[in-house]
Each structure stands twice: as structure tokens, then as C-alpha cells.
Amino acid sequence: MMVTIKKLYAWSVQHWRWLVFTIIALIAYVLGKKNSRGLFEQAKLAKDQYKKEVELIEKAHLKKDKKVKDLETKINKKLQKIGKKKKVSIRRLDEEKRKEIEKYLDDPEKLDKALKDLGLKEV
Numbered sequence: 001m002m003v004t005i006k007k008l009y010a011w012s013v014q015h016w017r018w019l020v021f022t023i024i025a026l027i028a029y030v031l032g033k034k035n036s037r038g039l040f041e042q043a044k045l046a047k048d049q050y051k052k053e054v055e056l057i058e059k060a061h062l063k064k065d066k067k068v069k070d071l072e073t074k075i076n077k078k079l080q081k082i083g084k085k086k087k088v089s090i091r092r093l094d095e096e097k098r099k100e101i102e103k104y105l106d107d108p109e110k111l112d113k114a115l116k117d118l119g120l121k122e123v
Helices: 002-014 016-106 108-117
Strands: none
Touching: 002 016, 016 108
8 A cells, every 4th residue: 555655656746737737627627617507597597588578579569560550540540531521521612613603604794793803804
């Protein structure tokens, strides 16, 4: 047993750099492994947080799109109503204009008077 210890000592003196390098590598491995667990947990938390943020952004975007579509629908309905009112108003004005013209066509004196009121003189 003593001989084995002396041989081990002689080998250690000759190869002390290898021993130091091996011990440092083992220490770095052990410490790195502990830190890697923490880094892995941080990466996992960051990934979960990222997924939540993406989900919230997508929900907000969908909500905004829905609001825009609802507003477009509402505006289109209002425009259709306005268009219908415009058509009715134009028809009503056309009828009034036609009645006014017919009134003047029946009586030439009224037509002359209306033309004079507008500033037109007889030709």
C-alpha cells in the first residue's frame, strides 16, 4: 500500500498540471451545472412570458379588427340610409319643379312675370 502511495505521489509530481486542470474542469462542471439549472428556469420563464405577450397582442389585434369591422358596417348602413333619403328628396324636388313648370305653362302671363322677376327681359 505504501508503494502505491509513493508511486501515486511521484506520478502527481510529474503530472501536476494535468491534475490541476482536471480539478479545475470538475469544479467548473459542477458550478456550471448548478448555474445551468437557473439559466434553464430563466429561459423557460422568459418563453412563457413571451407566449403570454404574443397571446395578448393577438387578442388586442382581433378586438381592434372587430371594432373596425363593426364601425364599417355601421357607417355603410348610415350611408345607405342617407342615399335612400337623397333619392326621396331628389324625387320630391323633381316633382315640385315639374308642378312649378306646369303652373307656368298653363298661364303665359305668370311665366312672363316670373321671368321678369328673375331679371330676364322679353325678347
